[in-house]
Amino acid sequence: MRQGLNIVAALTCAALAASGGASAGEWEFDGEIAGEVRYFPQSAQFPDQFEHWQPSLILQTDLRWKSDDDKHQIVIIPFGRLDAQDDSRSHVDLREGYYRYVSDSDWTLLIGAAKVFWGTVESRHLVDIINQTDGVEDIDEEDKLGQPMVKLSLLKDWGQLDLFVLPGFRTRTFPGPDGRLRFALPIDTENPIFERNARRGAVDYAVRYSNFFGNWDVGVSAFHGTSREPRFVIAPTGGELLPVYDRITQGSLDVQYTAGAWLWKGEAIVRGGQGKTFFAGVAGFEYTIYQIFEKSWDLGLLAEYLYDDRDDGFVTETFGLTSEAPFTAFQNDVFAGGRLAFNDTQDTSMLAGVSVDADDSSLSMFIEAERRLGQNWTAELESRLFFNVDPVNLANSFRDDDFLTFRLTRYF
Amino acid sequence: MSNTLSMSALKAALAVTLLGASFFSLPASAQDQPTHADDLMARGDTPESIKGYEIAARSDRSDAGFGDSKVEASMVLRNAAGQTSERSLSFSTLEKENETVGDKSLVIFNSPRDVEGTALLSHAKILDPDDQWLFLPALKRVKRISSANKSGPFVGSEFAFEDFTLTELNKFTYAYVGEEDVDGMMMDVVDRFPRYEKSGYTKQISWIDQDIYQARKIEFYDRRGGLLKTLTLSDYREYDGIWRAHKLAMVNHKTNKETDLIYSEFQFKTGLDEGDFVKGVLQRIR
Numbered sequence A: 001m002r003q004g005l006n007i008v009a010a011l012t013c014a015a016l017a018a019s020g021g022a023s024a025g026e027w028e029f030d031g032e033i034a035g036e037v038r039y040f041p042q043s044a045q046f047p048d049q050f051e052h053w054q055p056s057l058i059l060q061t062d063l064r065w066k067s068d069d070d071k072h073q074i075v076i077i078p079f080g081r082l083d084a085q086d087d088s089r090s091h092v093d094l095r096e097g098y099y100r101y102v103s104d105s106d107w108t109l110l111i112g113a114a115k116v117f118w119g120t121v122e123s124r125h126l127v128d129i130i131n132q133t134d135g136v137e138d139i140d141e142e143d144k145l146g147q148p149m150v151k152l153s154l155l156k157d158w159g160q161l162d163l164f165v166l167p168g169f170r171t172r173t174f175p176g177p178d179g180r181l182r183f184a185l186p187i188d189t190e191n192p193i194f195e196r197n198a199r200r201g202a203v204d205y206a207v208r209y210s211n212f213f214g215n216w217d218v219g220v221s222a223f224h225g226t227s228r229e230p231r232f233v234i235a236p237t238g239g240e241l242l243p244v245y246d247r248i249t250q251g252s253l254d255v256q257y258t259a260g261a262w263l264w265k266g267e268a269i270v271r272g273g274q275g276k277t278f279f280a281g282v283a284g285f286e287y288t289i290y291q292i293f294e295k296s297w298d299l300g301l302l303a304e305y306l307y308d309d310r311d312d313g314f315v316t317e318t319f320g321l322t323s324e325a326p327f328t329a330f331q332n333d334v335f336a337g338g339r340l341a342f343n344d345t346q347d348t349s350m351l352a353g354v355s356v357d358a359d360d361s362s363l364s365m366f367i368e369a370e371r372r373l374g375q376n377w378t379a380e381l382e383s384r385l386f387f388n389v390d391p392v393n394l395a396n397s398f399r400d401d402d403f404l405t406f407r408l409t410r411y412f
Numbered sequence B: 001m002s003n004t005l006s007m008s009a010l011k012a013a014l015a016v017t018l019l020g021a022s023f024f025s026l027p028a029s030a031q032d033q034p035t036h037a038d039d040l041m042a043r044g045d046t047p048e049s050i051k052g053y054e055i056a057a058r059s060d061r062s063d064a065g066f067g068d069s070k071v072e073a074s075m076v077l078r079n080a081a082g083q084t085s086e087r088s089l090s091f092s093t094l095e096k097e098n099e100t101v102g103d104k105s106l107v108i109f110n111s112p113r114d115v116e117g118t119a120l121l122s123h124a125k126i127l128d129p130d131d132q133w134l135f136l137p138a139l140k141r142v143k144r145i146s147s148a149n150k151s152g153p154f155v156g157s158e159f160a161f162e163d164f165t166l167t168e169l170n171k172f173t174y175a176y177v178g179e180e181d182v183d184g185m186m187m188d189v190v191d192r193f194p195r196y197e198k199s200g201y202t203k204q205i206s207w208i209d210q211d212i213y214q215a216r217k218i219e220f221y222d223r224r225g226g227l228l229k230t231l232t233l234s235d236y237r238e239y240d241g242i243w244r245a246h247k248l249a250m251v252n253h254k255t256n257k258e259t260d261l262i263y264s265e266f267q268f269k270t271g272l273d274e275g276d277f278v279k280g281v282l283q284r285i286r
Helices: A002-020 A394-398 B002-020 B047-061 B161-165 B277-283
Strands: A028-041 A053-067 A071-083 A091-100 A109-113 A145-158 A159-168 A193-195 A204-213 A215-226 A231-234 A241-259 A262-272 A278-292 A297-308 A314-317 A320-323 A332-341 A349-357 A363-373 A377-387 A403-411 B068-078 B084-095 B102-113 B120-125 B130-135 B139-144 B171-181 B186-193 B201-210 B215-222 B229-237 B240-252 B258-263
Touching: A145 B277, A204 A320, A231 A320, A241 B139, B047 B171, B047 B186, B047 B201, B120 B277, B130 B277, B139 B277, B171 B201
Parallel strands: A193 A241
Antiparallel strands: A028 A053, A028 A403, A053 A071, A071 A091, A091 A109, A109 A145, A145 A159, A159 A204, A204 A215, A215 A241, A231 A241, A241 A262, A262 A278, A278 A297, A297 A332, A314 A320, A332 A349, A349 A363, A363 A377, A377 A403, B068 B084, B068 B258, B084 B102, B102 B120, B120 B130, B130 B139, B171 B186, B186 B201, B201 B215, B215 B229, B229 B240, B240 B258
């Protein structure tokens, strides 16, 4: 967070200096505040975990400045959550805090903390590697920590090329000892281990080319740096897990073919640096039936197959019992889901899905629903359920952590 | 959370896409002789179809040369009980290179706040589906989306997606019906029939005035042939020979719901070019 504060201070000075000049630009401030309750109907599986109710408060503000000619931009978006049950889930993060220069439309330079998304599929975000996962927020890996970066983007008629230099590696956040949705042993996030040429403070690098060719959208990326996914080792005390971060090199490809109501999607990675070089991929489709039942509702049907051949079985290494590669739950899995959009004034929508492990039949289900209330409020409902979890499946730690979340957000 | 969010944002954005295109931009300075290559299929070969085509072409082509435009808009949705909800949007449009393609447009949502920053980039086509990308600001995700949903409404509005590309000349075949005096203004009445797939309409009837050659009213007939909606275009203002309606009121006769689309002052020739309408620009909107 100290790094975040430094970024904010530098940006504020830059903005004040710029806005003090002849070009005053335009400031904009808004934000959102939300109250959230998570309910876990089952009793906790592990000692120290809280029972049943988990209320929390979320605040995110959004401060922006843009010069009159739109060439200079400053964005500052701090985020904070206060959680009544899990101290590790109470946290603040600078989601975005950057200065951006936009040249006469063919290159852009961004300096500061930012979020970047790569990928096409829905069930897992394999190629999306720039930002660290904010693991206390949810287990879907869609919440991300702000990543310090210098990013140069070239937008040419031959496509888009993004070059990244990424100082300031962020370690992953995990629920604390009191929290639900954790492993049998809690994770000591204060004492990460850097191994296999990784070291604290190392700079990471990435490059991405993306373009579209008719109905094909294609992205090719390469990353060299600290793995966002840690392995784990049991701490010398025996009561905790320590995260272990390795130096990796990863190449990836993401594609989408759009044909009428069909979207065909695929993502694949090859990663070296964590045991044997491994391959992982996700491929599937999304097909939308418009105006079902002669109403204005649209139903999207999704199906994806997930494959990962990493070696995440236990081995003994220098610092004790660990695995060659980080654990994954997606070695051989099938995802199917449906998305219902009501197309009403309140943008009401629902998404439901089920993931099945094709090896051991462990199953998890989720449902998400959302609706706007008036002009400035939204209500969201989320639930995740675990069934038939095999004792050796990664999800076994979560087998008693079925939950239902209700979130009410006010925008200002 | 983000997946559902993305879907509703998608719908919201789609809502708008078309608005950006050259829709309600019917034309002024009429040219009787077609200087562009006519699409013979759209023109037809009966006297009625040729005359209808020529009236539509006079409208469409008087818009030629607008270059690019920027405009702010608000959309007011009203249900049968009179309750309203509002959206505000910004449109940027780049004129098509020729009549075989459509305009390029970028639409950005400013409100409601939960979809603020959502943006949609469209490269419009004539008979093929448009290329469209959606930007979801919470995830920073750019997503290529299907544009097959021509007849779907968006976010409870009474505009269908296809309603926003109504003036693309070659999307229809035509039939001249006759003249009509409406409130002291002489109008040409022209029937038109969608040529593209998946339209929700069998027919539209357009009233085009004989003074500045602008569409003043359009009736939409559904797949069963019944009158579904009426669009009234008003508050026309001229910008160096280019006419723009500033109020578009759509009334649905089946549901009694209404949607008003109200534009602020248009800005033309703002210096936008092809580079401002590539996929990559979506990532620097927010």
